[in-house]
Amino acid sequence: MSTPKWKIKGIVDDFDKCGCCGRRGLKRTVALMPLDADGNEDGTAEDVAYYGTSCAAAALGWTQGKVTDTARAAQAGRDQRDAYARRVISIYAPVEDAPVRDRARVYYGRNQHLRDTGVKATEEVAKLLAKARATLADTTTGPARPSRIEDFRRHIVILARDERIYLVRRVPEDEIERQEQAAAAQRRADEIRGSVLVVAALDAEAAREVAYADALTREWNAKAWQAAHA
Incomplete structure (x- = not known):
């Protein structure tokens, strides 16, 4: 069996043109990383080709179904x-x-x-x-994602009485909406005999991680947010 020339990296919405046949208007394309003779990745994001599923299937010698399933799994991994x-x-x-x-x-x-x-x-x-x-x-299957402290967003976290997270919501930009959210969160926390935290993170799941962290971690989290928005 010959060594495959490509590795599927994921599904891409940003490229609607097949890099193989030139067809345009595709809903999505498959990101293909070239491989060397030993089957190792041989390139960077700039070397990735974007094919429609039918051309990707032909290039790999697979069915379109296998290409689609593999691409979805690769994207889920990313x-x-x-x-x-x-x-x-x-x-x-x-x-x-x-x-x-x-x-x-x-x-x-x-x-x-x-x-x-x-x-x-x-x-x-x-x-x-x-x-x-x-x-x-990494821009292999899409643009670079936010990664700086300046990209953090505040999230309000309601903790239940047993310290488990009850609710996480992103804090609104509008001041009036923030006040309304904070008041509603405190009322709910009082009802369940819990507490309210506000933490900064790149997304809601990361905010959960910060909320569950120790007091020192949360202290530096607050300092970093304040410094980034001073």
Whole structure:
């Protein structure tokens, strides 16, 4: 069996022209990364080709159904990596320039099994952030995604009495709407004997991660938001 020349990276909505036959007006295209003779990826985002499903199937020697299923699975994988990257950045970017002691407390607080193992928290935080930013900067199947503290958005989080998250909502930009949301959230928290937090993050799922984090992490999260919007 010959080695495939392409690897499916995902489904793309931004390109409506097939890079193989030239057909235009496609609803979506399949992102194909070229492979070398050993089957390893041989290029960057600039080398990716975007084919319609029928041309992608011909190029790979597959059925269109297999191409579609593989492309969807690849895209789902990228979405999961993006979600993890947003959580990493929302937790660790605010402490990136914090004192070493605080960075260590935040990192080891989340990775207690690595305490006293020789793993340096500052180095690990830097590695995690670099990888997360690279993930969100990858343009193989779409434009780069937000990854800076300036891209954080505030989210209001209602915690139930047992500290489980009851509700997460993005805080509106409009001041009157913010006040109304805050009042409604506090009323609901009082009804369930819970509490209200406001945290900053790249999305709602990352906001959940911040809300569940320790007090020091949330303290630096608030400082980073304030500094970015001073």
